[in-house]
Amino acid sequence: MEKVDGRLARGDQTRRAVLRRAVDIASVDGLEGLSIGRLATELGISKSGLFAHFGSKEELQLATVRAARRIYADNVVVPAYEIAPGLGRVWALSKHWLDYSRSRVFPGGCFFQKVSHEFSARDGAVHEYLAEVHREWMDLIETAITEAVDRGELAADPAQLAFDLNAYYEAANLASILHNDETGYDRARRSVQDRLAAAVVPGTPVPW
Amino acid sequence: MEKVDGRLARGDQTRRAVLRRAVDIASVDGLEGLSIGRLATELGISKSGLFAHFGSKEELQLATVRAARRIYADNVVVPAYEIAPGLGRVWALSKHWLDYSRSRVFPGGCFFQKVSHEFSARDGAVHEYLAEVHREWMDLIETAITEAVDRGELAADPAQLAFDLNAYYEAANLASILHNDETGYDRARRSVQDRLAAAVVPGTPVPW
DNA sequence: AAACTATACGAACGGTCGTATTATTAGTTC
């Protein structure tokens, strides 16, 4: 895809521009609301030219999810992984997730919440990929918690605590978009902190 | 709507049949995936005849949400309100919500999760009604918790605890549909129980 | 310069969408 000198081939520039717009549209109107004609019109290119890059609607949807996953990783996972393993990283994950949602990295809130619900009860490649991303994400939280447990900083069931934390993220995200109101983030932050505080092994320095 | 003798006018029978099917479709494919032509075909009636009952797509969507709200109330709220106010009712709410999701009262899982996300970032009457239903539901949980606090059975911040409980419900619902796996319900149940147990005033009999 | 590939274009396809208008049927009332 990428040339040796770092420049992008003409086609890849287009593809990149398409996907950047596609993730924004899909975060608001879903992957079905993302129509090829609309996307082409908004970008000022031809529908057929755009279509040729993907070959099918489903391929466009999959490429859009992959692009969103990259953005998600850059905004949530990467910054949290700059913190050393342990309680600090668990806290950083929570903080960056809530910031990612609150700052509307995607205009419709968390891209994955939106489209995971959209495809939750269908079948097909998009559903399967979204299920995989969800599992990957839950595993990532659980791993971060396990690291803290292994270091003697937390005493908790990692899978159960991961379930709780993720539930707070999602509830805050939905409440904030549905009511255009940020109080959900404060509640989520407090619940995260309460759960972690209750699990902290005495003597462990606390990151908040 | 209803005749004095309890029978339904011909038109209301149709309307009822349409909405019963509509909520099922929408819980799987959303309120936009719910198309008038498809609905008519599945019911074996004419598109124009069906359309005449509602006058617009948006009216059909609103009527569908109202119908779903009734079903939701019958399956979650009413049974919980048969339990006396207090901790028992809070626990009953959680139990009936998880049963409602698990038993697929709507084939796509919780109708409101689905369509609330679908319309979360749009505007219009459907969004506003869904936001109102969400607030109504959160208030209902909070009220049930407040009743338990007032009776000296729980010591907790009602709004915060309501946020937590609802977050567990929603997370379990999504996980179960996305992965076709019921373990999320067990996690939710355990987290609900842990939160309530931690807030129970000593000496209070416990409903689980 | 010639040959080839990558990229984009406009036009058109069959289908489905929501909606409007007009007709037909079934039920009720006199």
Next chain:
DNA sequence: GAACTAATAATACGACCGTTCGTATAGTTT
């Protein structure tokens, strides 16, 4: 049974859907 009303159907409309096609242009390779 005629008149009237409510409910359903038939038909059609323009807009948009995803997709395919043939073609034109730009870039690269030989």
